[in-house]
Amino acid sequence: MIRKNRLAALFASLAVPLVACASALPAQAKPAPAPLPAPKLVLAIAVDQFSADLFAQYREHYTGGFARLLKGAVYPSGFQSHAATETCPGHSTILTGVHPGRAGIVANNWYDLSASRAEKRIYCAEDEKDPASTSGKPVVSAVHLRVPTLGERMKMQWPASRNVAVSAKDRAVMMMGGHQIDAAYWWLGDKFVTLKGRAPVPVAVAENAMVGALLKKGAPAFTPPAYCAAHDRALKAGEVEIGTGRFALKAGQNDAFRVSPRIDAATADLAVALASDMKLGKGAALDVLSVSFSATDYIGHAYGTQGVEMCIQMAQLDATLGSLFARLDKQGIDYVAVLTADHGGLDTPERLDEQSLPDATRVDVGLTPGKLSAALAAKLGLPAAAGLVSSDGPFGDYYVSRALPDAVRAKAIIELAALLGSSTQVAAVFTHEELARTPLPAGSPQDWTLKDRARASFDPERSGDVVSLLRRVVVPIPRAAPGYTATHGSPWDYDRRVPMLFWRKGMTGFEQPAPVETVDIAPTLAALIGLKVAEASFDGRCLDLDAGPGNTCPVAK
């Protein structure tokens, strides 16, 4: 693509003298295209774990929905700029236009040691004040999201505007939809479900019936495209064999359905059905339809990013997107589409080791909260207390028990930071105080320090007493398990860089390789649709989607 553009530029520079003596050639000056009218629907798509690396690897093969998006404004280096590259923080940036620290979404799970309920672990998309909620089985809510989403801002300006969000993951729905969602659906076990106190609408019931029939009957394996052949090789990640899967679905294997391209197809089906049922894009005001596709993430975790499984998924996702666009076109909806990801991802370390990255390794169990609790107790001369240190895993936010007297606790925090920092697998450790003192980073996210990245996903109330960042290619899964051999969550660019693709019918496409940020998406869309937003509401900036001298952003006076 870039090569072709360079050639085109070269010809353009040669063309002037040629045109002067060749009257048969068309005239040079083309009238500037008229500015695009505002669309009727914002179609915001997130592909979970769709790294800029996967996009670069597969873009030459795209023939479906991605081929359309490639004709729009292409930003191959979008950044989820923060350190906590997990699903919930990542989704929280896309339609709020703010970093996760400001959104209050510091991780998928954090600890509130002063919570009134017995369980102190808080899931990002639960209402823990509801006695029925636990972090594992949440009463789903956006109560922790501190800022409005684009759909909510649209409702403030245009009360008739509808805000709809669909995904396999509840947290993706809540972070893209927000507090006021007209229709919210996610996958739970064997069907799509909605918010507490609401009944699923008939089209959702119908979609569940179709999926239910498929789950009962099973489905054949996918045939990988020819270009997947080199990926089709068995690999052992610990005891787990991966690399040659084809997603054959045996009857009743509901989890195999979830970890397959089929969950994306079902998500798209439900989105199309809701669009049709609610007449999205046909009402008195602009609507927003958020669709987050989860299969790429589930498949990345289960099989890594470089097996035949991901290759099949990339082809199927392209087809699912193509079908989604075609069916919305058929409904006659005039939409602007944006596609990005909540974070990137890294391959399974056992495969990385074979493919030129011998430094890739699994995290030391010594960095898990249980082991750290014991080590810290020994160091401080405290009785070995379980729960002295809490964390959601062997990296990120660590919390020191509030049961300790203040002076002991202050010492424990310093010792914990020292313990973490002494690990050869840890790149940087920051205390809560240190991050609270750090100003919000600005400038190109590519150049941010590790502290800047940690600051962008820091919230003074919710972040840990200590934030620990693992070294590059240390995979924070101590032992591979079925469904979980690879992951993301690091402050490194394989987890931070994601594509950002904007498409609108009739637009002239272009590619801008410079770093941009996912927090730029909301201000970009807001300008495009004429949404009035108070100054400093966003951390990101408006991206000009006009390829020529026109500008889709407000021009400074």
Ligand SMILES: [Zn+2]
């Ligand atoms: Zn994930």
